[in-house]
Amino acid sequence: MRRILVPLACAALISSLARAQSPVAVVPTTPPPEVVDAAAAPLTLAAAVETALQHNPQLRAAAAELDASDGGVRQAHLLPNPVLGVEQEDLRSGAGTTTVQLSQTLELGGKRAARVELAQRDKDIAALDLAARRSDIRAGAIQAFFDALAAQERVKVAEESLRIAGSGVDAAVRRVTAGKVSPTEETRARVAHSTARIELRQAQAERSAALRALTAVMGAQDGSVQRLDGDVAALPPAPSAVDVMARLPDAPSVRRAQLEARRADAGYTLARAQGVPDVTVGVGAKRDQQAGRTQAVLSLSVPLPFFDRNQGGQLEALRKRDAAQANAQAQALRLRSEVLQMADLLQARKEEADLLRREVLPGAQSAYEAARTGFELGKFSFLDALDAQRTLVQVRGQYYAAVAQAHRIAAEIDRQLGAQNDSPSTGTQP
Template identity: 75%
Template sequence: MRRTFVPLACAALITSVAQAQTPASPQAPAVDARVASPATPAPPTGSVTLEAAVQTALQLNPQLRAATADLAASDGSVRQAGLLPNPVLGVEQEDTRSATRTTTVQLSQTLELGGKRAARVELAQRGQDIAALDLAARRADVRADAIQAFFNALTAQERVKVAEESLRIAASGADAAARRVTAGKVSPTEETRARVAAASARIELRQAQAERSAALHGLTAVMGLQEGAIQQLDGPVDVLPPAPSAVDIVARLADAPSVRRAQMEIQRADAGYTLARAQGVPDLTVGVGAKRAQELGRTQAVISVSVPLPFFDRNQGAQLEALRRKDAAQARAQAEALRVRSEVLQLADLLQARRDEVDALRREVLPGAQSAYEAARTGFELGKFSFLDALDAQRTWLQVRCQYYAALAQVHRHAAEIDRQLGTPNDRPAMGTQP
């Protein structure tokens, strides 16, 4: 019986032959360990700066962790695509009588021809590259969301200070009006108006505090922290980001995450077409084994070779589909580049307009409104102006300050949106082997 399985020793050569028929699987790009398994940083304590908010968000944001896991999972697709087909062990018996039965044991192996394995690996590799670009786009989103949330909270914090000052001024005006009424210099109506103004200031302060609380909740969610983890922000709210020029935008357009992803979709579609063509080439199946005929009393070697005849199915339909998908990917890539360019140019114009507004408010409107208020307040205290004049000047000054902080928030929001669309050098992943 030992001689029955001697020919099967040759089956070990089949796997090595199969390896020789297909190129080695290209190595998948190693995922940065800092990205795949980020160390959990300690939550920021004390006053939170913009840099701390962004870095914490990039480490703890749940959506970013999900995109990182998707990239790590794509490595399994690359490995699976490079595996060889399993050999097949078959046993066949003819006749059930021990004296005349014939037993055949055969080990067969399919040899993939036409570059199927390499094409599968290439397609899986392009999918992994797209997952890396999705991670880069998600990082840009999280960074932009963190910047926007930080400056929303920071400007809300400044508006609370403005409201507190407004309440202090209103309370002081109410006290001054009461003293003048007591002295008989003005009618009690002036004191009533002053008390109403103070009550309105208290309402505005509560609204500003609620807006600050809501903005802090939004920042906490983006950073991936527990509620109440942030109480105070630290940073200059009036430092304006630069507005990119049209030349800078065009230069950065090719590195925009969505544009790079659209270009990678073209490469994946091309890899899909290559695989569809390779699948039209028939595979070769070889087998080796032994046949034991009891009636003859000897063992015979069995060698088999089989190949499908591509008379009808040459995978021509799949090839046509892959070609059309490649055409569609090219059209979508062009549309995406045009969309990003148009939106970023619009954002750049809005950013510049807001910068001009902030500059005008800072240089002309704010100093003038403050000077008018101080003059009206002094005149009211000296009895030269009515309380309505002082109240109107006060409201104008405070409204201008609120407008100033709202314009600052818009400047930072537009700048963050531009970075979201164009990405940053830190968001560009290392791609695998390009086709």
């Protein structure tokens, strides 16, 4: 018996040590993706979103977190390791007793199933975090694209304003030369021209900053995007209350709160299972050197749950479950209120942009042209023309500010409710 058990025990011990020292397989990290060179052609919204979803490092980090959760699920399935014990009594030669025993803990109360369920809930949350991060990056790319597109349009407006101011200078110079107006009019015209040049430089700086923000969201190289192709005036539709309620259950924050409640419930199940004591069984052999015989050894040990039945752990897990369920309800109510407020604000910004585009902008343009023509014909003073010019510039700035704000709100609504698909929609022309 000893000739069989001792080599077996040594083999088991060596195998266990070899597995413990074996290197863990290392998954090579994905090299950074090649950046998209968009300098050759204007960048479209679809290309910006696709590049962001493929190259954004935050999305790769979330994907790595999901892959890491697979290890937690695999670990939860594993059984406790057996324990090999060797006991030597009386170290005198020929008079000792050697006992070799192999013990195994048997988990009772559904601990393993509860542990696996808890690990699976963690994996579900990681998967949802990946989807939420994808939706967040998509919304961020859309917002950054339209911010840059609006900045690009503001540069065009500033260039047009500079051209208008230049024509005002030419008209003032002609009238001063003809002796029809005071040289002060020419000075005012040149001041307005200088102001327009400053505004153009500011608009160009804002466009550069917006393009840098866009390339950062895309995960592209700084300076790789120079021009954008899109219609900034094409505003997305504002969701109705019915649309919000229909999309609310799929909102990332609501789904995560619900998964947190399920995870807390799995934690409570595990806490209850941990209150059930485990049983440890053992089998081995005992060799008495003095008597010259080998005896079989069987053992059974069970903890007596007189004091610790994990009462505190169960109470803690139960209250955490109640808190998670209440938080899920509160999250749904909060998100519904916030999204409906944003939808109302989006509709207001769309109406503002529509009114400016249909009525105010044409009126300001007509007023400026009439004032400029009147100034050239000597019917109006330069102050009248300058006032009409400033009004036109302000109205244009107000229009693009309303359009940019509308796109930001629409992107935030998509971020909160989750993207319905990966193909961005620019909305319909108001």
